[in-house]
Structures are given as C-alpha cells and as structure tokens.
Amino acid sequence: MKFSFSNEQEQFRTMLRRFLSEKSPVSEVRRLMATEQGWERDAWARLNSDLGLSAVHIPEAYGGQGFGFVELCIVMEEMGRALLCGPYFSSVVLAANAILNAGSEDQKQTLLPSIAAGETVAALAFTEENGVWDSSGVTLTAKAQGDGYRLDGVKSFVLDGHTADLIVVLARKPGTSGDEGLSFFTVRGDAKGLERRLLKSVDATRKLALLKFNAVEADLLGEAGAAAAPFARTLDQAAVCLANEMVGGADHLRQSALDYVSMRMQFGRPISSFQAIKHKCADMLVDVELAKAAAYYAAETAAEEAADLPAIASLAKACASDAFIQTAKETIQLHGGIGFTWDNDTHLWYKRAKSSEVFLGSPKYHRELLMQRWNV
Amino acid sequence: MSEMTEESVRAEVRAWVEANWNPEMDLVQWRNILADSGWGMPAWPKEWYGKGLSAVLAKAADSEFHKTGAIGAASSGVRLLAASTLFDHGSDFLKKKFLRRIITGEDNWCQLFSEPGSGSDLAGAMTRADLKDGKYIINGQKVWTTSAHHAHYGLLLARTDWNVPKHQGLSYFVIRIDQPGVSVQPLRQMNGHASFNQVFFTDAVVEPDHLVGSLGEGWKVATTTLMHERRGAADGIATAGRRGTKRTGRAYDQERAEIAINNEPYTWYPQRAGRADLIIERAKATGKNSDPVVRQEMAKLLTMYNAAQWMVRRARAAQQMGRPQGPEGSLGKLIGSHVARASNSVHTLISEADAMLTADDSPMNGVIAEILVSTPAASIAGGTDEIQRNIISERVLGMPKEPVTGMDRPFKDVPKNTVSQLPNKS
Numbered sequence: 091m092k093f094s095f096s097n098e099q100e101q102f103r104t105m106l107r108r109f110l111s112e113k114s115p116v117s118e119v120r121r122l123m124a125t126e127q128g129w130e131r132d133a134w135a136r137l138n139s140d141l142g143l144s145a146v147h148i149p150e151a152y153g154g155q156g157f158g159f160v161e162l163c164i165v166m167e168e169m170g171r172a173l174l175c176g177p178y179f180s181s182v183v184l185a186a187n188a189i190l191n192a193g194s195e196d197q198k199q200t201l202l203p204s205i206a207a208g209e210t211v212a213a214l215a216f217t218e219e220n221g222v223w224d225s226s227g228v229t230l231t232a233k234a235q236g237d238g239y240r241l242d243g244v245k246s247f248v249l250d251g252h253t254a255d256l257i258v259v260l261a262r263k264p265g266t267s268g269d270e271g272l273s274f275f276t277v278r279g280d281a282k283g284l285e286r287r288l289l290k291s292v293d294a295t296r297k298l299a300l301l302k303f304n305a306v307e308a309d310l311l312g313e314a315g316a317a318a319a320p321f322a323r324t325l326d327q328a329a330v331c332l333a334n335e336m337v338g339g340a341d342h343l344r345q346s347a348l349d350y351v352s353m354r355m356q357f358g359r360p361i362s363s364f365q366a367i368k369h370k371c372a373d374m375l376v377d378v379e380l381a382k383a384a385a386y387y388a389a390e391t392a393a394e395e396a397a398d399l400p401a402i403a404s405l406a407k408a409c410a411s412d413a414f415i416q417t418a419k420e421t422i423q424l425h426g427g428i429g430f431t432w433d434n435d436t437h438l439w440y441k442r443a444k445s446s447e448v449f450l451g452s453p454k455y456h457r458e459l460l461m462q463r464w465n466v
Numbered sequence: 467m468s469e470m471t472e473e474s475v476r477a478e479v480r481a482w483v484e485a486n487w488n489p490e491m492d493l494v495q496w497r498n499i500l501a502d503s504g505w506g507m508p509a510w511p512k513e514w515y516g517k518g519l520s521a522v523l524a525k526a527a528d529s530e531f532h533k534t535g536a537i538g539a540a541s542s543g544v545r546l547l548a549a550s551t552l553f554d555h556g557s558d559f560l561k562k563k564f565l566r567r568i569i570t571g572e573d574n575w576c577q578l579f580s581e582p583g584s585g586s587d588l589a590g591a592m593t594r595a596d597l598k599d600g601k602y603i604i605n606g607q608k609v610w611t612t613s614a615h616h617a618h619y620g621l622l623l624a625r626t627d628w629n630v631p632k633h634q635g636l637s638y639f640v641i642r643i644d645q646p647g648v649s650v651q652p653l654r655q656m657n658g659h660a661s662f663n664q665v666f667f668t669d670a671v672v673e674p675d676h677l678v679g680s681l682g683e684g685w686k687v688a689t690t691t692l693m694h695e696r697r698g699a700a701d702g703i704a705t706a707g708r709r710g711t712k713r714t715g716r717a718y719d720q721e722r723a724e725i726a727i728n729n730e731p732y733t734w735y736p737q738r739a740g741r742a743d744l745i746i747e748r749a750k751a752t753g754k755n756s757d758p759v760v761r762q763e764m765a766k767l768l769t770m771y772n773a774a775q776w777m778v779r780r781a782r783a784a785q786q787m788g789r790p791q792g793p794e795g796s797l798g799k800l801i802g803s804h805v806a807r808a809s810n811s812v813h814t815l816i817s818e819a820d821a822m823l824t825a826d827d828s829p830m831n832g833v834i835a836e837i838l839v840s841t842p843a844a845s846i847a848g849g850t851d852e853i854q855r856n857i858i859s860e861r862v863l864g865m866p867k868e869p870v871t872g873m874d875r876p877f878k879d880v881p882k883n884t885v886s887q888l889p890n891k892s
C-alpha cells in the first residue's frame with residue numbers, strides 16, 4: 091500500500107477535510123493563534139468527541155482506535171492543510187509515541203487512554219536551548235532521590251510545553267553523554283519547581299515553550315538509561331508525521347495560488363495566461379507531488395515498522411521541507427502586493443513552512459542523516 | 467571642473483564641513499545651508515542646490531561627508547525619486563517649489579502608482595483626473611502606498627483621457643496629501659509593520675501647474691520614476707540601513723526624531739534585502755562557520771552579493787563615461803531579489819531552531835526573524851521579478867513583446883479588473 095490509499099482511507103480523508111474546513115476555518119486559526127495558549131479545551135474536546143482524532147493510531151488496548159501510521163499521516167496532512175490550532179503534534183505524535191515506544195505495559199495502560207481521549211494533553215520535552223534535535227544535545231539531569239527522581243535543567247522549543255497537562259522529559263544521568271544514561275520521565279504540567287514560559291515564535295500557530303526544571307520530582311518512564319533507542323524511533327516517526335503535515339500545507343498553498351492567478355487580471359488578461367505563471371504553477375505541482383510521494387511512502391514505511399524507517403523518515407522530512415518553503419515563497423510571489431499583507435492568509439502557511447523547515451532538524455541535517463543511514 | 471579629482475573633492479568637503487557644521491544648529495536651518503552650498507546633493511546641477519559632480523565624484527563627496535559625522539541632506543523614502551523625476555520632467559516652478567524642501571526634509575513624499583486593479587500593469591490605472599473650472603479633480607483609489615501616512619506630497623499617476631489607448635491617456639501630477647479629498651488608511655503587512663496604505667481620493671484637487679511633463683505624457687514620466695526606483699533598489703543591495711547616531715547636539719536630536727517618525731516605515735527595509743552583510747558575523751557567533759555545508763552556502767550567497775555590487779558599480783562607471791543608463795537597473799533589482807531569497811535561506815540554515823523564534827526571543831533581538839518574514843517583499847515591491855524579467859528580455863535583449871490586446875482601442879472600451887478583485891480572504 092505504499093503507492094495508493096485504500097477506499098476506506100480515501101473516505102476518511104474526505105470526511106476529515108470537510109470536518110476541518112468546518113471546524114477550523116482560517117478565521118478560527120487567526121483567533122486561536124492570537125491567544126497565548128494557542129488552542130482551546132472546548133474546540134479540542136469537540137475534535138476528539140466527534141471523530142476521536144487523538145485516538146487514531148493508539149492501539150485499542152490503550153483506549154485508541156488501533157489504526158496505523160498511514161491513518162495518522164492522513165490526519166497530519168489534513169491538519170497541515172487546515173493549519174489546525176490544537177496540541178495534536180505535541181500530544182498525539184510526540185508524547186504518545188514516546189510513551190508507546192518507551193513505556194512499560196503498565197505505564198501505557200495508565201497514561202495513554204486519557205491522551206487518546208484528548209482529556210490529557212501531553213508534550214515531549216527533548217530539545218534544549220542549544221537547539222540540537224537528537225539526544226547528543228541533552229544536558230538536563232535526572233538524579234535518583236528516594237524512590238523517585240529529580241530533574242534539573244532547561245528544555246526549549248517544547249511544542250505546547252506551556253499548556254500541556256503532562257510532560258514527557260528526556261533527561262540524562264549526571265556524568266553520561268551521547269546515547270548513554272538517557273531516560274524518559276513524566277512530570278505534571280503544574281509540578282513544583284517547573285517554570286514554563288511561552289516563547290515568541292515566527293509561526294504563531296505553533297506554540298513553543300521554554301521549561302526550566304529546578305529539582306522537579308519526576309516519574310521514570312520505561313527503563314532507566316535505555317531511552318536512546320525509543321527516543322530515536324519517536325523522532326523518526328515524528329519526522330514522517332511532520333513531512334505529511336507539510337505536504338498538506340504545501341498542497342493548500344499550491345491550490346490557493348492557482349485559484350488566485352486564475353481570477354487576477356493584468357494587461358487585459360488573466361495572469362494565469364502568462365507562460366511565466368503557468369511554468370511556475372507547473373513547477374509547484376512537481377514539487378508538491380514529489381513531496382507527497384515521499385511523505386506517503388514514509389507513512390507506509392512507519393506503518394510497517396520497516397528497518398529503513400530512519401533513512402526514509404529523513405528523506406521525507408528534507409523533501410517536504412524544501413517543497414513547502416518553495417511553494418510558500420512562490421504563493422506569495424504569485425499574489426503580488428496582496429500576498430505580503432497580513433489580511434491575506436498566505437503568510438500563515440508561509441510562517442508554518444518556515445518553522446517546519448527547521449523543526450525536528452533542517453533539510454541539511456536530514457540529508458546528512460540520510461547519507462549516514464544509507465551507509466554512504 | 468577638469469582639475470577635480472576624488473582627492474580634491476574629498477579635501478573640499480572636509481574643509482567646508484569644518485567651516486560650517488555646528489551640531490547645535492536647527493536641523494532645517496543646517497540643511498538649508500547645505501542646499502545653498504551644494505554639498506548636500508553633489509550630483510545635482512549647480513543651479514539646483516548641487517555641485518554638478520559626476521556620479522563617481524559625487525559618491526566620493528558623499529562618503530567623505532559621511533565620515534565627518536555631520537548630518538547630510540534628507541534622503542529617506544521616495545523623496546529622491548521625486549527629485550529625479552522633477553529633474554527629468556518637472557517645470558522650473560515645481561523644481562523651485564519642491565527641491566529645496568526635499569533636501570531639508572520638510573516635505574515627505576509617497577508614490578501613488580499602484581491600484582487594486584493595476585500593479586504590474588500600471589498603465590491600466592483607473593484613478594481619474596478631470597479638469598473642472600481650471601483645476602484637476604481626482605477620484606479613485608491607490609494601494610500599497612508606502613509612507614502615505616507621513617507624506618506631504620505624492621507622485622500621482624492618473625487618467626486624464628479615456629478616449630485614447632491606455633498608455634496615452636495618463637498624466638502625472640504632484641498632489642498634496644493633506645487635503646479633505648484624500649484619505650489614507652494603513653495596511654498591515656505579514657511582517658507586522660504597517661508601512662504601506664490605501665489612499666482614497668474623493669474630489670481631491672490638484673492645481674494645473676502641478677502637472678509633471680505634459681498632459682497625456684504620464685506614462686513616460688512614470689517610467690522615468692520606475693527606472694530610478696529600480697536603479698535605487700539595485701544600489702540598495704548593499705545598504706544596511708540608516709540608524710541614528712548617539713552623538714549629542716540639537717541637530718542630532720532632531721535627526722533622531724526624524725528617523726523615529728518619518729523613517730519608521732523603512733525600518734525593516736534592510737531586512738527585506740536579506741542582510742547578507744550579517745552572514746559571516748552570524749556564522750561565527752553560532753559556530754556554524756566550521757560546518758562545510760553551511761560554508762558552501764555562505765560562499766555562494768556572498769559571491770552573488772559581492773558580484774551584484776560590482777555589477778552596480780560597473781553600471782555607474784558606464785554612466786560616468788557618458789554611456790546611456792538604460793533598463794539595466796532591472797538587472798540589479800532582479801539580482802537583489804535573488805540575494806534576498808538566498809540570504810533568507812542561509813540565515814535559516816545558520817540559525818536552525820532559533821529561526822522559529824521572533825522578537826526578543828530571537829537572534830539579534832528580532833533582526834533575524836524580521837529577515838525571514840520580510841524578504842518576500844523584495845521580489846514584489848517596485849515591480850515584480852516577473853516584470854523585471856520581461857523588461858530585461860524585451861528591452862535589454864530585444865526579444866519580441868508578448869502579444870497585448872486593446873492597444874488599438876480607447877481605454878474606456880478595454881476589459882479591465884474591477885476594484886472588487888482585491889480579495890479580503892479572511
């Protein structure tokens with residue numbers, strides 16, 4: 091199924107697209123992005139009660155719907171298209187996958203059902219102020235104390251970190267480095283000693299937070315010192331999801347550009363009749379379709395838990411980042427002056443493209459990973 | 467004149483500033499002295515507040531003047547475009563009325579060309595100027611008008627004759643902004659600034675002696691303005707923006723106030739050009755200068771950036787040697803867009819995760835973030851990249867023009883955009 095969706099999956103997409111265009115029109119995106127939280131419990135709850143979106147890929151044993159990564163990626167693509175303001179990527183993609191990959195059976199039973207129901211919003215805190223995406227950048231320490239742990243250090247770029255109820259934190263045993271000594275912990279959002287601050291971000295639809303841990307009591311998630319592998323896997327899965335989200339955004343922009351040039355007249359004719367414009371639109375389609383092919387292939391690779399997931403994840407992330415940003419620039423260009431205004435919606439997706447370009451690692455970083463993962 | 471060298475010009479500038487500059491002077495008073503001396507605008511003709519120097523010598527004079535730390539002639543916004551246009555096509559009456567106040571900074575200017583229905587196709591302007599009782603009565607709407615909210619005067623392209631083909635029915639005026647028939651409404655941009663505006667005209671009045679060039683010659687005059695603008699945009703590849711100094715003195719205080727208010731719409735202009743000048747500094751500050759991939763991208767950008775400046779210098783030198791300056795300004799403008807886009811990418815590459823942040827959370831207190839959301843304007847403002855490519859291919863390379871319709875008909879009979887085609891999507 092790497093090369094086509096099933097009829098059921100196509101129906102799911104159609105239904106979801108209609109649902110999101112009703113529940114999350116751009117006016118709603120603009121309203122929510124202007125708030126400090128970036129999302130609202132009510133709207134979020136409706137998303138989950140009506141369609142169970144947070145539960146899509148979580149196994150039934152943990153309160154989920156038990157679909158796979160392909161369905162999760164369909165959700166991502168449609169959310170990227172609608173620019174949905176909700177803690178989906180943070181809670182369902184990053185945190186839930188970290189729990190699925192690292193947690194004990196008991197912990198999954200305890201933590202996942204409320205995430206799947208959308209009642210608990212979780213975030214994954216892994217990057218620090220150094221902006222390093224992999225585990226080599228982790229300096230936040232976890233010290234054993236009594237039968238628990240205490241966390242000290244700073245996490246940054248934490249998606250929805252300022253609003254999450256539950257935070258999954260990647261920390262290391264003092265004195266260790268690289269993949270050694272890494273463990274996941276869970277911390278309540280309102281834990282004592284945890285200071286959270288919203289960071290000002292270019293893309294207001296993607297809220298990032300700075301979290302300062304000062305001897306914060308934390309529960310170990312999974313096995314002590316063994317988080318490196320599940321974390322790496324979580325990142326690969328997240329890259330696949332992000333690639334699909336970007337493809338949705340890019341496709342939306344491409345279509346909006348086409349719509350605009352078809353109606354805009356200059357020199358007594360529609361600007362779409364100029365060859366320069368036609369070629370641009372054709373190139374945009376090539377970019378977006380290539381990125382789609384890569385993102386869909388990666389989704390299926392993740393669904394199959396195939397061995398080449400790490401390589402394919404990086405390939406798809408780099409490809410989709412480039413396509414999204416290129417499409418965004420061209421969409422502004424094709425709109426002319428109005429494309430540079432606040433009232434025109436293009437910049438919302440342009441800014442999402444800018445943030446997605448570097449979120450989870452730049453295309454340059456992922457291209458290097460791809461070469462390493464292919465043992466080049 | 468033939469004896470003048472860069473050295474002698476520099477020496478003359480130094481001596482003159484030494485003898486005349488006093489930072490405690492009133493700014494306008496000082497700039498009036500400058501206007502009388504010719505050193506504020508050394509490239510302008512002697513009879514009009516200049517020294518009549520060649521482009522190269524004038525540049526030497528300007529750079530020497532800048533070194534003295536004395537305040538120069540006002541130069542922000544489109545005031546110099548207004549001056550160039552008046553030199554090319556304006557009557558002596560208009561030159562006398564405006565040139566001095568352009569130098570002193572007493573008047574600010576804006577460019578009233580683009581309309582909702584005509585941007586790239588400027589000659590499709592629908593704003594009308596009708597002669598009634600000896601005055602031109604203006605009705606219509608302009609858009610994307612930078613700095614209209616600070617402007618005293620505007621360069622207006624309007625239609626005076628609907629019964630001739632579109633390029634022939636246009637005329638060019640200087641219009642006073644502060645009058646009951648003109649209403650200015652700011653438009654917010656994607657980078658958060660609101661430096662451009664919509665301008666509405668309802669029976670606004672222009673005196674007939676404020677016509678620039680002849681009646682019906684508006685397109686020719688506007689083309690001059692655009693050529694100067696594009697050349698300026700090319701020159702601007704290298705400018706890092708004017709900032710107020712910390713020096714003390716009444717004139718400096720007044721200049722700081724001028725920069726804070728009149729120049730406010732332009733604070734992000736250096737960022738829109740991409741700030742390639744910051745690349746090396748940023749790479750060193752982040753340690754990315756040791757990453758071979760980043761180094762390659764930096765080198766590519768800086769090669770283009772430097773070559774672009776040399777190209778502009780070559781054009782200026784050619785002009786100095788008496789060769790006509792043509793539409794090669796379009797080359798520089800197009801390359802400026804390439805530099806802006808590439809700078810955006812390289813700044814992103816260097817800043818990585820920090821590229822997601824803005825304002826005081828972001829590198830250089832928001833400058834980097836402002837680059838990321840401002841460079842898209844470079845390839846639109848002052849004529850889009852596509853239009854520059856058309857100009858380069860058709861006017862520089864002499865390639866055949868795209869077939870156009872309606873040139874044989876009165877403009878009133880040509881199909882046009884309606885104003886309502888400016889969509890407000892949200």
Ligand SMILES: Cc1cc2nc3c(=O)[nH]c(=O)nc-3n(C[C@H](O)[C@H](O)[C@H](O)COP(=O)(O)OP(=O)(O)OC[C@H]3O[C@@H](n4cnc5c(N)ncnc54)[C@H](O)[C@@H]3O)c2cc1C
Nearest residue numbers: 423424426427577579580585586610611612847848850852
């Ligand atoms: C920051 C900023 C400041 C500005 N300041 C001013 C100002 O002070 N005064 C003023 O008058 N204007 C100003 N403008 C307006 C600017 O000049 C116009 O936006 C620009 O010329 C494009 O016109 P438009 O917006 O109508 O786009 P359109 O002309 O509608 O263009 C839309 C798209 O179609 C393309 N296109 C159009 N015709 C052709 C063709 N023949 N072949 C191929 N492609 C084509 C364009 O390249 C563009 O990609 C400003 C714009 C910006 C962004």
